[in-house]
Amino acid sequence: MPEIDSETVTMEPPQIFVERTLAIIKPDCVDKADEIEEIILRSGFTILQKRRVHLTPEQTSDFYAEHYGKMFFPSLVAYMSSGPIVAMVLARECAISYWRELIGPTNTLKARETHPDSIRALYGTDDQRNAVHGSDMYSSAEREIRFLFPDSIVEPIPAGQAAKDYLSKVVNPTLLKGLTELCKQKPEDPVKWLADWLIANNPNKPRINEPYSIQEPN
Incomplete structure (x- = not known):
């Protein structure tokens, strides 16, 4: 063997x-x-x-x-x-x-x-x-x-290693950037600041790449 x-x-x-x-x-x-x-x-x-x-x-x-x-x-x-x-x-x-x-x-x-x-x-x-x-x-x-x-x-809710892999791949990179910036800024209300930062820097936020125009109603 x-x-x-x-x-x-x-x-x-x-x-x-x-x-x-x-x-x-x-x-x-x-x-x-x-x-x-x-x-x-x-x-x-x-x-x-x-x-x-x-x-x-x-x-x-x-x-x-x-x-x-x-x-x-x-x-x-x-x-x-x-x-x-x-x-x-x-x-x-x-x-x-x-x-x-x-x-x-x-x-x-x-x-x-x-x-x-x-x-x-x-x-x-x-x-x-x-x-x-x-x-x-x-x-x-x-x-x-x-x-x-x-x-x-x-x-089914992933747990154990499956949950760790998911967080490591999808959540942690963005969260780490936010926490790093949070430490630099040292805002008075860090939780609210981080929440606002995550909304503004959501990597999955839809983006419009093509030019567009707004037409006012007659």
Whole structure:
């Protein structure tokens, strides 16, 4: 077997991507929202967006369209539209699977047996009134986040070496110039000065290279 020269071997660092998922605190647990959010934050999640909303039966039917025709669908729609919910976009590495693990099995009784520290075991009462909802896969998370947060952009967030490479290539050169000039100028309000400098020196700012003329209206 040929020898490997350890000095010439470079190991690529693992690529870590922060993932997003949708969490919903269901109507009968909204009064426990602060407690549940505390569990979420202690578990390493970041809450990117949050809103309290009362869905209509029609909106709820659209949200759970994949369950249309199932026996429990009418009661699910009635329950989830019976009061306000708290919807949150959560982020962390492998957010979807970690959130599913944290909330526990769908059936609250089973959750209490197999995952006694899960959110559903602590706050749920049955299959439907099981305290919280969590997206089960990436495509579901994308659809559900867009449903409840229409302006949200659903893309993986680069982290680790990927983020460092991006900042090094795209952000740092311009930022370094700005910081250097900032040190020379020593303005009274350095943050505002730097913000204005970045706007004026944005390398991606559109430029008009061809001559143009402005015609006044008659």
